[in-house]
Amino acid sequence: MSNTARQNAINAVTAWQMDGTNFYEDQDVRELFGENVFSEEVMRSALPEHVFKAIRNTIRKGQPLDASVADVVATAMKEWAMEKGATHYTHWFLPMTGLTAEKHDSFLVPTDSGRVIAEFSGKELVRGEPDASSFPSGGIRATFEARGYTAWDPTSPAFILESPNGTTLCIPTAFCSWTGEALDKKTPLLRSMDAVSKQAVRILKLFGSDASRVHATCGPEQEYFLIDKNFYFARPDLLNAGRTLFGAKPPKGQEMEDHYFGSIPERVLACMQETEHELYKLGVPVKTRHNEVAPAQYEIAPIFENANVATDHNMVVMETMKRVAGRYGLQLLLHEKPFAGVNGSGKHVNWSLSDDHGNNLLNPGHTPHENAQFLVFLAAVLQSVARHGDLLRVSIAYAGNDHRLGANEAPPAIISVFLGDMLQDIVEQIEKGGAKSTKLGGTMKIGADVLPTLPRDAGDRNRTSPFAFTGNKFEFRAVGSSQAIGGPNVVLNTIVAESLDEMATVLEAAVKAGKDLNAEIQTLLSKIVAGSKHVIFNGDNYSEEWHREAERRGLPNRRNTVDSLPDLITPKAIALFGKYGVLSERELHSRFEIHVENYKKTIAVESQLTLQIASRMVLPAAIRYQGQVAESIAHVRAAGTTVPKTQTALLGELTLTIEELQSAIDSLGEVMDEHPEGDTLAHAKYARDVIIPAMNAVRVAADKLEGIVADDLWPLPTYQEMLFIK
DSSP states (O other): OOOHHHHHHHHHHHHOOOOOOOTTTTOOHHHHTTTTBOOHHHHHHHSOHHHHHHHHHHHHHOOOOOHHHHHHHHHHHHHHHHHTTEEEEEEEBOBTTSSOBOOEEESEEEOTTSOEEEOOOHHHHHEEOOBSTTSOOTTSSOTTOOBEEEEEOTTSOOEEEEETTEEEEEEEEEEEETTSOBOBSHHHHHHHHHHHHHHHHHHHHHTTOOOOOEEEEEEEEEEEEEEEHHHHHTOHHHHHHSSOSOOOOOSOSSTTOOSTTOOOOHHHHHHHHHHHHHHHHTTOOEEEEEEOSSTTEEEEEEOOEEHHHHHHHHHHHHHHHHHHHHHTTEEEEOOSOSSTTSOOOBEEEEEEEEETTSOBTTOOOSOGGGOHHHHHHHHHHHHHHHHHHHHHHHTTOSHHHHTTTTSTTSOOSBOOEEOHHHHHHHHHHHHTTOOOOOOOOOEEOOSOTTSOOEEOOSSOOOTTOSEEEOSSSEEETTOBTTSOTHHHHHHHHHHHHHHHHHHHHHHHHHHHTTOOHHHHHHHHHHHHHHHHGGGBOOSOTTSHHHHHHHHHHTOOBOOSHHHHGGGGGSHHHHHHHHHTTSOOHHHHHHHHHHHHHHHHHHHHHHHHHHHHHIIIIIHHHHHHHHHHHHHHHHHHHHTTOOOOHHHHHHHHHHHHHHHHHHHHHHHHHHHHHOOOOSSHHHHHHHIIIIIHHHHHHHHHHHHHHHTTSOGGGOOSOOHHHHHHOO
């Protein structure tokens, strides 16, 4: 009996052909960009001048919005949306599920005459009321306490979501409970952006700047896998857990290093191009596309935007990629480690600060040693990471990322800072009394006359560092591919706000006392560098030597999610987030409970799947093959012929491995049935320490069987097929 499901999947994949349709053939992408966005340009033409100025001041300067202005904006937004075919609107928000949420309401209202009119008020624009008890709340909302509110975020533009039978107006919003606590990832992000802006403006004023607002900006590089949907639907683990729980290493993985930046497969490229066009219409400034290191792995990256808009846009990117991939018979995989043995996927979050004049505050300029303003902001970031590396670690702690961190495609769980040769040299000068020079990179001749002389950067890059300076920004490389980037941004903004606050307080007092500002800056920088240099590491973060050195330096090493999550509710964390109004103690505890519960549920789903697939698919296939081998041996013996030792050895190996698998299945079932005592963290520890090792034992035996059982009997699409059959 052959495995027809797997073979049918292979046949369907190899037979798939594109229909050749190009929906954007005659369209200029410059005209396409932002056509489905209620942008400033649209508002300028649709709103009275005084209303437009008011909403622009809210967007650019954070000024409160008057209710009368909201009414005018709502009417204009409705008319614009209906011209684009919208019949419904939704408050689009980011609950603690890590996904997006939406509830659609119609513009249409019946009249007494039996007709309808379209209505959309400022009140409806500004506030919505979804059920708050059905989303994760970590105890903030009980089941019977249902009221929650969505609040319009005017700094993130509304957009039109197209679907086959119409369009919907999507209004980015924050989501909070009736009692005012944040139930989402947007609200703390906006609070943290206010906090870092306030403290950064204080620093800028010391340097004579008239900037009134500073924006946290970021650009997330999104890695992902694409495989054929036929394979996806034939793998219950991918379908339900997002990653393969079984799968032997293929003969060829990424060893040849031939996929990275290689020629993009035609089908994938077509999917990428349509995705980009869809994103252009939504005003998402996607810039880069390329093959990543692992087979079937790719990357898309945007240009920098304000952190809250970038967060919204990254969610739009993930949803759009998934939707468009289906049109090409492909399945998007965003799990951090969908395939064992090859690189997983991250989301490198490039973060910086920019004032409202457009100046990047982390741009060192040509002579960084003379750029005191840059050095102050650099020192603030350095000090914040040295103090709160544990909070940066907890911001990327969840079950999926545990499979990726510390492997050969991701930094380890130890948070350190890479500065590069130029800034390292300047920092060392500062510690010794003041920076006097900048170490420049010079130029580089490649050796062929036809090739130009290239300017060389002052230092190399370090892909093993979790938090690296990369020219005019910091790259937080430890963020996972499926993760909403709001959480890491909240932590970055808040911890930097604290350092800027302290530095501004010291320098303001010095100026008030008539002291020389430059001398005080040099003294302060020297002190900060001396207290923070233990977090700087420019070497190989993968090496065992670094792990030992990090321990000597006292850097925290939270090896997994369960070890990391308690850092979210320490007195230090509660004091920090509370001081700057970003997260209250209750909100922090709610997030702790949500994250612990999510970890437990993730392992519960994966363990159930492991048990199910091993018992109902892998074991029957192995036993069926065992029967065929035994029958073949019996036929040989019946014919009076000596049975080859290879056949008896094969039967023996099969029998032994089947016993190993059955024993591992039984053990997994037993530990899953046990109910450990203690709180939710104790349950999570049990899942980590007992259930996951039991799952791994099942996988070891099953993957061994994949290398033994006849190919036509093996029920699951293999790594070789999923990664290489396009």
